[in-house]
Amino acid sequence: YLSKLPKSGQWMNSIKVTMGFLELGAAMKFFSNVDLVWKVGFFTYEMVLATWSVLALLSGVYLLGKLKFPHDSDLKVISVPRLILSILFLSFGLYLTSGLFGTKIYGLVDSYLPPKDVQFSSSDKIQENDKRWIEDYDEAIRISKVNKKPIFIDFTGYTCTNCRWMEVNIFVDDIVDKIFNDFVLLKLYTDGGPRHKEYRQMEIDRYGTSALPFYGIIDNN
Secondary structure (H helix, E strand, C coil), rough: HHHHHHCCHHHHHHHHHHHHHCCCCHHHHHHHHHHHHHHHCCCCCHHHHHHHHHHHHHHHHHCCCCCCCCCCCCCCCCCHHHHHHHHHHHHHHHHHHHHHHCCCCCCHHHHCCCCCCCHHHHHHCEEEECCCCCCCCHHHHHHHHHHHHCEEEECCCCCCCCHHHHHHHHCHHHHHHHHHHEEEEEEEEEEHHHHHHHHHHHHHHHHHHCCEEEEEEEEEC
């Protein structure tokens, strides 16, 4: 099968450039992870989404031969596979762009983006829109004793894609959201924050796992 491949040339360079665009998109994901842990606030949801939109559109335009780099030769004929790939990139880019104007992005894609509307308070902690979530274990125990409610623990991470998927797909479900009212909601980050090492060790010691996300229900004892 390798011997049947055409000789290296424009097609191989096109793959290299297209993969380069994809690598830039992946880099944005990992830069945003570092941004969250270091609490910089530069690589926001909107910024990463906008960058992905531009990269996808540029990939589609490049595959059509409308964007040329120094090592590219003139594209005389656009093959069917190349045209299909271009349409896919352009469609995906337009879809992502719609997310910048309020359209809900599919949960799997959304989970790779930074959390929406997070702010860094003076205490250097991320504050989310849902004020019910507490990020300090001792405070949750104290509130549980006052409210007489059990505690729902969410062991999570700033860089945990699966955690974001649960938050944007499951936690927002009307039934789940209603059930949450019966609990003191505790979110413990194990990869960043002032007590992340303590919380990571707590998950290992109590539950024998370091998997994220991991959920538990406890009382104030």
